[in-house]
Amino acid sequence: NAGVTQTPKFQVLKTGQSMTLQCAQDMNHNSMYWYRQDPGMGLRLIYYSASEGTTDKGEVPNGYNVSRLNKREFSLRLESAAPSQTSVYFCASIGQSPKTQYFGPGTRLLVL
Amino acid sequence: GEDVEQSLFLSVREGDSSVINCTYTDSSSTYLYWYKQEPGAGLQLLTYIFSNMDMKQDQRLTVLLNKKDKHLSLRIADTQTGDSAIYFCAESIDQAGTALIFGKGTTLSVSS
Numbered sequence A: 001n002a003g004v005t006q007t008p009k010f011q012v013l014k015t016g017q018s019m020t021l022q023c024a025q026d027m028n029h030n031s032m033y034w035y036r037q038d039p040g041m042g043l044r045l046i047y048y049s050a051s052e053g054t055t056d057k058g059e060v061p062n063g064y065n066v067s068r069l070n071k072r073e074f075s076l077r078l079e080s081a082a083p084s085q086t087s088v089y090f091c092a093s094i095g096q097s098p099k100t101q102y103f104g105p106g107t108r109l110l111v112l
Numbered sequence B: 001g002e003d004v005e006q007s008l009f010l011s012v013r014e015g016d017s018s019v020i021n022c023t024y025t026d027s028s029s030t031y032l033y034w035y036k037q038e039p040g041a042g043l044q045l046l047t048y049i050f051s052n053m054d055m056k057q058d059q060r061l062t063v064l065l066n067k068k069d070k071h072l073s074l075r076i077a078d079t080q081t082g083d084s085a086i087y088f089c090a091e092s093i094d095q096a097g098t099a100l101i102f103g104k105g106t107t108l109s110v111s112s
Helices: none
Strands: A004-007 A010-013 A019-025 A031-038 A042-049 A065-068 A074-078 A087-094 A101-103 A107-111 B004-006 B009-013 B018-024 B031-037 B043-050 B055-058 B061-066 B071-076 B085-092 B100-102 B106-111
Touching (some): A004 A087, A042 A065, A042 B100, A074 A087, A101 B043, B004 B085, B009 B018, B018 B106, B031 B071, B043 B061
Antiparallel strands (some): A031 A087, A087 A101, B018 B071, B061 B071, B085 B106
């Protein structure tokens, strides 16, 4: 099992550019999540998907969209990147038990 | 809204016990979690406690939950230099216990 994988690992964007962060899990988990981590702010939930075909807003959804393409994949899209979106983005998937929580390695995004 | 508070730093000597404290606001949280993050890495689930439990022990880790005061603590016995990391407390905000709100993290520094 690869667990949770994220691509790219690192990205630099100019203000106004768009991009999609990819996340995939091979553990057959129903629930997937996108978080951002900023210095001194901990992790904040952007969007989550409790099951295939559903998505819900988290704490900080503005400026982002998500797609639960299938059970394995959950993508995060920035339509028009802003410097305030410079952050480290983590994807996570969670199985039936609270013990089965896995985070990806993160995508470091810099918006100039 | 929901909020999770932690002290930002803790410094201990190798071999001592470490106690990291956390307070949360959502009294309906079903699960409370502790995660560890090492530099440049994603989050690793350390342990969790169900909201109807007072205590959970797992090898060197002891979690205490005071539901009345909404206070959670993580005790690491015989702290080692390899325990140096950022520790995040998190509460669940949904019934399934999978949508999480994180604290800002406590940086644990262990000196030899």
